Amino acid sequence: MPDVETVAGETTEQASRKERYFLRFTRSQRVLHAVLFTTFLGLAATGLPLRFSSTPWAVWSAQQVGGFGAIIFFHKLCALILTLAFLIHFKEVMMRGLAHKEKGIFWGPTSMVANWQDAKDLFGHFRWFLGLGPKPQFERYAYWEKFDYWAVFWGMVVIGFSGYAMWFAPFFARFLPGWALNAVLVVHGEEGLLAILFIFSIHFVNTHLRPDSFPMDMVIFTGVESEGEFRSKRRHEYERLAAEGKLESKTAPAPEAWLIKFSRIVGFTAIAIGLVLLVLTLSAMFL
């Protein structure tokens, strides 16, 4: 396995000098992802000790930071930042889709909204897994990326609402039934757990750790993708842009060395923290 990594790394770096690069994520999208994963790690790290409060590591970590008071402070702080990021993103999507009538936001190949093609891609992907068909090619957002997006979207609405309902329980009690005050904790905890398990295992593997991207897909950090990677990972988008004659307008300069280094440090740190939390979560659930 290490051999493959080195070889892959070398070839990518050698190729990078000649290859063209294409912009995939704007700066604001990358910042949004950075804010999202930073606050998510913060929320997970402070939420898990509460969810599994009787485990030794929960008690230990609570003691390290000064007890529950400190934990809930950071949890709420991260929640506020994430809420803000969510609202900014939501406003931006609405502005682009509704106010500016930008095409491809709500429908079409560049939209995050699921369509029939995604179902066919999922089916085709499974056929390929089993060796029953060709490897399907994808558009700008593949079905698992759309799932990631909507899972986070739904998750933030559900976890956010239930979280705020607990934070401001007397206020929410004015229009929620009594049992809902009990339910919000269950919902918050279970949905949080789902998010943590999903992100730290499925998202990590799908996006970063699978052989095609191992050990990390840098595009969300650098914003650009090499032509080779672009073509192999999203051939339909590449071909569509080429056919539309828009390929040239998407070219971008190769990422600078410091940015790659910085992104690696940040990205690996995030993945490492995530994996530690995943192990702790699984141990608390099954041990």
Added chain:
Amino acid sequence: MPEAALEVGSLIAVPVRWVVCLVRWGFPFPEDVTQDCAVLVSGVGSLIRIGAGLRSGIVSVCIAVLALAVAPGVLHAQTDCLACHAEKSMQDAAGHSIAVDGQKFKASMHGSLKCGACHADIKAYPHPDHVAPVQCKSCHTGQASDLEGSVHAGASQHPCTSCHGDAHSIFPRTDARSAIYPLNIAQTCSTCHGSDVVSKKHGLSNVAQPYVDSIHGMALARDGLLVAANCTSCHGSHRILNHRDPASSTFKANIPKTCGSCHAGIAEQYERGVHGRALAAGKSAAPVCTDCHTTHSILKPDDAEFQLRTAPFCGSCHKAQFTTYRDTFHSQLSVLGGYVETARCWDCHGAHQVLPASDPASPVAPANLVTTCGQCHQGANPRFVQYQPHANAHVFKLSPALYLVRMFMNILLISVLTFFAIHTLMWLIRSRYEQVRKKKAEGGKNA
């Protein structure tokens, strides 16, 4: 004739002794003047009888009167013993000190007694070969019989002096010099009960340090608060019984009364509550003061340790309530420690006067919930207190809506994760297979 000679000799010996006493300890030792005088008188009598042939009886009488006239007005018979026993290095055959500090003894509780009052079998010098141990019970009969029935029975192992200190310097318990003065008791009892060796031997725990660190111990040691509970306040003094003995002040059923001797108000509340009533009805499982507050440590209710151990203790009887409590946010906060502002059993149900929700005086009676919850939750309102602090999400009949929400969330979690686990695992295998095949085709290295 030799006896008469001895008595005449006392005419010299007694004044010499007076002089010695005067020099060494000073006077007065007044109460034994009569005894010394009697010795002198008998000495004078002997002198008269012996000297009848030499001098006239009148002269002899005059000498005797003169001797009495010049004698100091303050005299003492303890000085007889102290003439020897004042020597600080004095030891018996076994090597035990038999020295007595006359001045200290004088000031002590027994200072007015003659030595013979306790050392009854020592009447003359030389002393008998075997001297019987002093029997305090010859005077202190009540205390002795109490002690005999107690855990400290057996005078050889637990002589009176082990608690009251040196026999010749026993002071009343109101005197700061006393070993049983409230501020000194803990130290006195710790001589044995602060020793790991002694504790282990008797199967006891070493309770000295926990007590010293407790609010009772702190009040005594730091503030010198005489009314703070010391060892004897709870255990008694002479009649200390094992806590399993129903007559013991530390027997479970007697604990509220024992603690209530100081904490009368709390004891009264406790007696009104369900636990006090259960205990009074003979239900020995009902919790008493020490179950929550502990015995020697007396954990402070706002200490994390108290909070962490006490809710599970309530749960040792109230199992279902504790299980459902554990599912709540209150409990999640509770077990992490370090943050005390979360509702634990007693915060809602009351600590001492625990009453059922059906009792209008109970803090968890429906009419009182807004107030009770409002202690922490500002803005608590009638709808807010519909929250179920003991909701059971695992039984449909008990909380159907909550049960369904939980089921939905669980199904969502399991199905999403199962689907993607299969999907991603297959993808991993397939991608790896492709990668290896491609590398092979290129003739390069592969894993």
